[in-house]
Amino acid sequence: MLSLSNVVLILAISHGILLSIIILLKSKKFYPNFLLFLFITSCNIILINLLYTDLKLEMLFPYIPLVLDGAVYLPGPLFFLYVCSILNKERKIKKVDLLHFLLFFIYIAFTIPDYFKPERAVVKSFLSIYSAHPPFASILFNWTIIAQILIYLLVSLKEVGKYHRRIRGYYSSVSNIQTTWIRGVIYLFLIGLSIFLFVKICLCPLA
Incomplete structure (x- = not known):
């Protein structure tokens, strides 16, 4: 029997997958x-992992979360690279940008030994969490x-602020339209993160 949170996650995942496909097909180049597309896909993977753990499936197939958790x-x-690319259309990804994903690579390297552990040991580690x-x-x-x-x-x-100040005198109306929604998304994330931190620190300090 699916819980309400399961249903919400399934709906969110479905919406995210549909949205990512639309974005990808809209303009591949x-x-x-x-x-x-990559940002939304990574968020979808996180939601899938949340659903997976919410259903306690990691106790049956414990190696899958090891892959998904790094997302x-x-x-x-x-998101940062997306914002930079929106503000500077000529910007292309560089090798140095891979450093932004250093924590992801560290996580992958850190969890590699877990793939060679017995399934029972991996399940035990999840229970300890x-x-x-x-x-x-x-x-x-x-x-x-x-x-x-x-x-x-x-x-x-900060990048949005720098961009806004740089072109304020030239394309004020366009600048406002282009940066307002990005700022709105950032503020939304910050509010959500603040609520999460409040719950984490004040209500569940040991979680």
Whole structure:
């Protein structure tokens, strides 16, 4: 029997997949659209992982979350690169931009040994995460996610501000339209993150 949260997640995943397909098909050669597609896809993977764990399927197939968990380190950098590409149409991805995904690569390297552990050991590690006293690695994982997202949101907001000031005297109306919605998305994420932090710190300090 699916719970309400399961249904909400399924609807969100379905909507996200449909949206990502539409964006990809809309303009395959438009670089910002491709980054937006990757951003939404990474968010979809996170939602799928949430649904997977919400259904407690990691107890049956424990290796799958090891792959999906790393996706949490992707939306922040992808959103930042998307914002930069929107503000500067001539900007293309460079090799140095891969450094934005350093935490993702570190996570992959850190979890490689887990794939060689017995299934029972992996399940036991998941059970420890849900305990009253989760391991330090789990706590560090959660807080690095929060810190990374917060940093990229603030840096994205800074980039929008710089862009707005740079072209204010030339294309004021276009600038307002182009930057207002990006700022709105960033503020929305910041509000959501603030609520999450309040719950995490004030209501569930050990979670």
